[in-house]
Amino acid sequence: MSLLEIIILLPLLAALAIWLGTPARITSVSAAVLNLLTILGLVFQFPSASTGKAGFAFESARVVLDDPAISFGVGADGVALILALLTALVTLAAVWQISSDKPAIYHIASLLIAGGALGAFLCTDVFFIYAFHELALIPTFLMIGLYGHGDSEHRKAVAWKTTIYLGAGSLVLLAGLVWLVLEFSGGQKLTFDLNALRAQAALTPLPVEKQGVIFFILLLGFGTLVSLFPLHSWAAPAYATAPTPIAMLHSGVLKKFGLYGLLRIALPLLPQGAQVAWVQQALLLMLLGNILVMGLVTIHQRRLDSLLANSSVMHMGYIFLGLAAGTEIALRGAVLLMFAHGISIALLFALAGRMRNQLGTLELTKLGGLGTHAPIFTVIFAFGAFASIGLPGLANFAGEIMIFIGSFTQFGSTSFGPLQWTVVCALWGVVISAVYMLRAYRNIFQGSATAGHFMNDPALGQRLPLSLLAAALLIVGCCPWLLLGLMKTDLATAAIAKVSAQ
Amino acid sequence: MCVFTIEIGLTILGLLLLLAEVFVPAITHRTLAALSMSGVALALVALAFASTDAASLPAFIQPYQQLDSLAIFYKGFALVITLLVLWLTAECAPYLSKYTVEGRLSELFSLPLIVCVGMMWMAAARDLVTVFVTLELVTVSFYVLVAFARKSSLALEAGVKYLILGALSTGVLVYGIAWVYGATGALTFEGISAALANPATPKTPVLLGAALLLAGLGFKVAAAPFHIWVPDVYQGAPIPVTTFLSVGSKAAGFIVLTRVVDAFLVPHSIITAEVQSLLLVGGSLTVLLGSLPAMFQTSVKRLLAYSSISHAGYLLLALACRSSDRFDLSSGGIVAFYLATYLPMTVLSFLVLAILRVKGGGDDIKDFSGLARRSPLLALVMTLALASLAGLPLTAGFMGKLFVFLGLVDHAFWGALTCAVIAATVGFYYYFKTILIMYTGDSSSPVPLSLNLWSKAAAIALALTIVVLGVFPRPLQSLLATEAAHIAGH
Numbered sequence: 001m002s003l004l005e006i007i008i009l010l011p012l013l014a015a016l017a018i019w020l021g022t023p024a025r026i027t028s029v030s031a032a033v034l035n036l037l038t039i040l041g042l043v044f045q046f047p048s049a050s051t052g053k054a055g056f057a058f059e060s061a062r063v064v065l066d067d068p069a070i071s072f073g074v075g076a077d078g079v080a081l082i083l084a085l086l087t088a089l090v091t092l093a094a095v096w097q098i099s100s101d102k103p104a105i106y107h108i109a110s111l112l113i114a115g116g117a118l119g120a121f122l123c124t125d126v127f128f129i130y131a132f133h134e135l136a137l138i139p140t141f142l143m144i145g146l147y148g149h150g151d152s153e154h155r156k157a158v159a160w161k162t163t164i165y166l167g168a169g170s171l172v173l174l175a176g177l178v179w180l181v182l183e184f185s186g187g188q189k190l191t192f193d194l195n196a197l198r199a200q201a202a203l204t205p206l207p208v209e210k211q212g213v214i215f216f217i218l219l220l221g222f223g224t225l226v227s228l229f230p231l232h233s234w235a236a237p238a239y240a241t242a243p244t245p246i247a248m249l250h251s252g253v254l255k256k257f258g259l260y261g262l263l264r265i266a267l268p269l270l271p272q273g274a275q276v277a278w279v280q281q282a283l284l285l286m287l288l289g290n291i292l293v294m295g296l297v298t299i300h301q302r303r304l305d306s307l308l309a310n311s312s313v314m315h316m317g318y319i320f321l322g323l324a325a326g327t328e329i330a331l332r333g334a335v336l337l338m339f340a341h342g343i344s345i346a347l348l349f350a351l352a353g354r355m356r357n358q359l360g361t362l363e364l365t366k367l368g369g370l371g372t373h374a375p376i377f378t379v380i381f382a383f384g385a386f387a388s389i390g391l392p393g394l395a396n397f398a399g400e401i402m403i404f405i406g407s408f409t410q411f412g413s414t415s416f417g418p419l420q421w422t423v424v425c426a427l428w429g430v431v432i433s434a435v436y437m438l439r440a441y442r443n444i445f446q447g448s449a450t451a452g453h454f455m456n457d458p459a460l461g462q463r464l465p466l467s468l469l470a471a472a473l474l475i476v477g478c479c480p481w482l483l484l485g486l487m488k489t490d491l492a493t494a495a496i497a498k499v500s501a502q
Numbered sequence: 503m504c505v506f507t508i509e510i511g512l513t514i515l516g517l518l519l520l521l522a523e524v525f526v527p528a529i530t531h532r533t534l535a536a537l538s539m540s541g542v543a544l545a546l547v548a549l550a551f552a553s554t555d556a557a558s559l560p561a562f563i564q565p566y567q568q569l570d571s572l573a574i575f576y577k578g579f580a581l582v583i584t585l586l587v588l589w590l591t592a593e594c595a596p597y598l599s600k601y602t603v604e605g606r607l608s609e610l611f612s613l614p615l616i617v618c619v620g621m622m623w624m625a626a627a628r629d630l631v632t633v634f635v636t637l638e639l640v641t642v643s644f645y646v647l648v649a650f651a652r653k654s655s656l657a658l659e660a661g662v663k664y665l666i667l668g669a670l671s672t673g674v675l676v677y678g679i680a681w682v683y684g685a686t687g688a689l690t691f692e693g694i695s696a697a698l699a700n701p702a703t704p705k706t707p708v709l710l711g712a713a714l715l716l717a718g719l720g721f722k723v724a725a726a727p728f729h730i731w732v733p734d735v736y737q738g739a740p741i742p743v744t745t746f747l748s749v750g751s752k753a754a755g756f757i758v759l760t761r762v763v764d765a766f767l768v769p770h771s772i773i774t775a776e777v778q779s780l781l782l783v784g785g786s787l788t789v790l791l792g793s794l795p796a797m798f799q800t801s802v803k804r805l806l807a808y809s810s811i812s813h814a815g816y817l818l819l820a821l822a823c824r825s826s827d828r829f830d831l832s833s834g835g836i837v838a839f840y841l842a843t844y845l846p847m848t849v850l851s852f853l854v855l856a857i858l859r860v861k862g863g864g865d866d867i868k869d870f871s872g873l874a875r876r877s878p879l880l881a882l883v884m885t886l887a888l889a890s891l892a893g894l895p896l897t898a899g900f901m902g903k904l905f906v907f908l909g910l911v912d913h914a915f916w917g918a919l920t921c922a923v924i925a926a927t928v929g930f931y932y933y934f935k936t937i938l939i940m941y942t943g944d945s946s947s948p949v950p951l952s953l954n955l956w957s958k959a960a961a962i963a964l965a966l967t968i969v970v971l972g973v974f975p976r977p978l979q980s981l982l983a984t985e986a987a988h989i990a991g992h
């Protein structure tokens with residue numbers, strides 16, 4: 001078995017073991033630690049393993065079906081490794097912070113989501129990419145319906161809404177993927193192997209207009225999963241309602257699957273798809289909806305959990321901007337921001353979950369003065385909040401600035417087109433984030449504590465996973481090349497194809 | 503040893519068991535179950551080692567039996583489902599005996615053997631007369647089985663409905679066979695294909711015959727608009743018999759449909775377009791009329807009945823897709839593949855129903871409420887079975903649907919594809935509604951369910967089969983692909 005297969009299967013096997021009765025906490029934490037270490041090992045090996053290869057490293061495949069050709073193929077390029085690293089980090093933090101009075105199903109569901117996400121990121125076969133994502137969605141729905149916050153009517157309604165939105169998005173996505181498979185299988189046999197599809201796409205690209213149509217279908221499918229405006233309305237209630245580890249894993253990791261899919265499947269196979277005028281303009285309008293409309297909606301929130309949930313929807317707009325621009329710098333920035341946003345939002349949801357447990361409320365107006373009671377908690381929160389605003393020195397800044405620069409100077413363009421206008425408008429999003437985050441920070445940590453709402457600093461054991469995420473933000477923020485260096489040739493193919501198309 | 507001896511052996515065993523209670527009144531149903539199950543298990547082993555060479559058949563059987571690998575596959579399929587049904591019957595025996603005269607159950611252990619013989623013989627049929635005789639053998643045995651729980655009024659109602667509609671459909675079937683024979687002058691499938699490839703054959707009578715034939719068979723497989731009997735009969739019949747109807751009887755109908763449609767859609771057939779549109783319209787109607795009412799069911803048994811209708815629809819749509827260059831599998835192969843994935847998930851869901859019933863519950867959706875707390879294992883395997891019925895990736899059900907959908911796309915049957923997608927989406931709703939209730943609902947009784955070792959083992963084995971077929975379907979496909987090559991050869 002290759003290491004990547006073990007990485008995917010380990011959380012799933014750990015979930016099975018917990019279901020069979022092993023101690024939940026020890027099993028899940030040790031599986032998460034083991035996975036994190038293995039992935040870190042692969043990250044260090046990656047430069048030597050990938051030399052001389054254009055596509056994936058650590059590849060292996062097991063044929064599952066001959067015709068149509070489906071194989072359980074795994075492989076990692078820089079992007080996949082970065083997202084696997086993100087998954088491992090967030091999983092560790094998520095299962096670590098589950099308090100011991102919660103039932104074992106919290107651990108099982110978290111591990112299933114982690115395993116599904118890792119499978120979706122590390123597989124090289126469209127069938128398994130899709131299947132693993134579906135596998136991760138089911139525990140999400142169940143956990144929202146079962147253990148979500150609020151009364152049972154509310155959480156059932158939210159669970160159904162999420163299920164229907166994501167189910168419909170997945171079906172649209174499936175239609176787009178099947179279309180791709182039919183177009184690019186070449187020869188007689190249908191194949192779901194991404195490498196074969198890519199090779200065929202490079203050999204016989206589709207007419208530009210057709211690329212635009214398929215790209216748009218994929219955009220709608222993947223976009224629903226990433227809460228692209230106006231298909232976003234499931235996301236905020238789902239995250240605000242979901243149990244903490246589920247909110248962390250879905251908003252931090254699983255939601256990135258849609259973006260990853262666009263980057264991994266849609267852009268290489270349909271390099272000109274995103275540049276067809278009507279597709280691009282539609283995408284730019286939608287992402288501006290994310291940044292500006294959702295930004296204003298976020299300002300209006302009065303509860304910390306729904307504020308975070310809406311801000312998470314808003315920040316997806318930047319990443320879409322990077323994908324819409326399609327330049328090398330913007331795409332790399334998008335990947336970096338995917339990582340950074342995943343870490344920062346997971347950190348913030350973990351902290352909010354802790355506050356909910358200790359204070360019993362997340363109403364911003366009822367909070368205040370926590371800074372004096374819980375100084376360490378405040379510092380860690382500040383890391384998450386400032387990262388999510390985009391403060392230089394923290395990881396999100398590097399991603400955002402690369403996206404803005406890469407989009408504004410798309411292919412050395414000197415004219416001031418729709419893309420440039422979008423960048424100008426999107427920059428205001430940074431101001432909006434600053435407004436709501438700083439206001440929330442002031443409300444919660446400064447001033448004086450309202451009667452009855454006190455909390456202590458987390459114990460040392462609980463600080464560890466939180467500090468791990470905060471440290472990741474700081475390290476990547478100061479040394480973004482650690483991650484950027486992993487993406488050598490992966491994105492170039494798509495970007496170059498676009499240049500030649502201009 | 504040749505294959506036909508298995509059928510003969512099983513017939514003798516079935517007849518002996520039927521008489522057993524007369525001569526040995528003290529015989530318990532445990533003994534009967536052990537005898538019949540070991541007979542079927544033995545037959546399964548014998549089938550694995552039997553010679554599959556058609557030339558090994560005696561000369562007097564050769565005109566009626568062909569031994570292609572599709573036939574062997576369905577013979578094995580019949581034995582496996584019979585074995586499972588017999589085991590399920592043994593599990594349900596304590597509660598079933600409350601509804602029978604003097605608690606006697608011997609026919610429940612002997613008639614499935616007769617049904618099995620009928621299905622096995624049918625799988626290898628070469629002509630419509632053999633098909634008709636074996637189909638009647640199966641159906642008549644089912645008349646008895648459906649109404650077996652005589653003291654229950656639901657069972658009697660089911661029996662009467664099945665009897666009347668079954669007899670009617672038999673009439674339609676015979677009428678269709680007569681028209682086809684009259685128009686083509688042939689009763690063998692080869693003869694009919696040859697006649698249909700000849701443009702001089704009169705089209706209208708043959709078309710009438712084909713439509714009547716398809717209608718008659720449509721009843722057997724629960725295809726719309728001949729599906730009205732299904733929910734009532736499934737609900738009234740004892741659970742093992744419902745399982746047998748849902749899997750065995752459906753498989754029997756589809757093996758015949760495969761042969762018949764193969765003959766009708768021979769290259770250059772004069773009725774290709776018409777038969778294809780009949781199948782497409784029928785299939786689209788069936789998936790929709792199966793899925794949409796399923797949303798509103800409050801009995802899980804009825805829900806599974808509607809789900810069974812909708813699965814028949816997907817199978818009909820698969821039949822409409824003739825084999826093309828793009829697939830290893832012919833449409834017959836896809837149908838066989840789909841049925842092989844359909845078997846474990848259906849049997850598993852009925853097994854869970856049966857266990858709940860034996861433990862004193864009912865089949866209402868309320869009885870599933872909070873099941874996860876009473877028995878995590880049962881809830882988990884039921885989740886797997888329902889997810890597979892819904893066609894979730896990484897389960898067996900997805901693979902079957904994948905082939906059907908790819909076939910429809912490949913032939914550009916967009917209307918049928920739309921119906922199938924709508925039905926699948928609706929399916930997600932009602933299957934997941936049931937799953938959600940198992941986990942989130944309040945339990946009707948807080949008593950934990952304890953399962954015996956056999957039930958646990960069977961549930962886990964079936965659940966594993968679902969996962970293995972969903973993740974690694976290659977062996978099954980290659981088994982069926984050789985069959986496709988074989989069919990293409992002759």
